[in-house]
Amino acid sequence: xxxxxxxxxxxxxxxxxxxxxxxxxxxxxxxxxxxxxxxxxxxxxxxxxxxxxxxxxxxxxxxxxxxxxxxxxxxxxxxxxxxxxxxxxxxxxxxxxxxxxxxxxxxxxxxxxxxxxxxxxxxxxxxxxxxxxxxxxxxxxxxxxxxxxxxxxxxxxxxxxxxxxxxxxxxxxxxxxxxxxxxxxxxxxxxxxxxxxxxxxxxxxxxxxxxxxx
Numbered sequence: 001x002x003x004x005x006x007x008x009x010x011x012x013x014x015x016x017x018x019x020x021x022x023x024x025x026x027x028x029x030x031x032x033x034x035x036x037x038x039x040x041x042x043x044x045x046x047x048x049x050x051x052x053x054x055x056x057x058x059x060x061x062x063x064x065x066x067x068x069x070x071x072x073x074x075x076x077x078x079x080x081x082x083x084x085x086x087x088x089x090x091x092x093x094x095x096x097x098x099x100x101x102x103x104x105x106x107x108x109x110x111x112x113x114x115x116x117x118x119x120x121x122x123x124x125x126x127x128x129x130x131x132x133x134x135x136x137x138x139x140x141x142x143x144x145x146x147x148x149x150x151x152x153x154x155x156x157x158x159x160x161x162x163x164x165x166x167x168x169x170x171x172x173x174x175x176x177x178x179x180x181x182x183x184x185x186x187x188x189x190x191x192x193x194x195x196x197x198x199x200x201x202x203x204x205x206x207x208x209x210x211x212x213x214x
Contacts, residue, residue, distance in 0.1 A: 108124050
């Protein structure tokens with residue numbers, strides 16, 4: 001609680017000093033402090049710092065926003081991915097790797113669809129694969145069916161690890177829609193219980209093979 005009070009006081013001070021030019025080193029320290037406490041009101045000043053002309057300040061802003069797990073954080077992250085300075089882009093990409101909470105799906109999917117940098121697309125898709133939402137599974141299935149080989153591999157690995165109740169049903173439904181068999185199960189049925197006309201006892205102890213398709 002005391003830390004939150006100190007951060008709140010610092011935020012008020014930031015807004016008081018909006019019209020003043022502050023030393024870049026001071027702003028770097030400020031950005032670091034803003035990222036220490038996970039409170040929503042930290043985002044506005046971080047967004048301001050992310051637009052600062054000094055690259056070191058923008059780098060610090062990206063590092064700070066990486067610790068603030070809000071959907072709005074993607075405003076700063078998206079700007080960082082388009083920055084001219086490699087260090088800023090690297091920190092923004094680090095945030096993409098860490099952000100895979102449920103409400104991150106929409107901004108992550110926008111980043112993945114619009115990015116031209118293969119590394120950004122790769123990390124955005126990897127994070128999408130960790131989002132616990134049916135929409136993420138549906139996007140991965142689309143990639144698996146129509147994506148590039150490297151992205152298909154990412155989607156396949158993510159689907160195997162998907163930990164949401166709807167995942168298996170969505171995968172089976174997509175496979176069925178394409179006329180493919182997914183997860184076939186092999187079982188056995190006593191011949192005397194079978195209604196088939198063409199099944200022969202080949203000394204399998206009255207057991208006939210049976211295949212069911214999902």
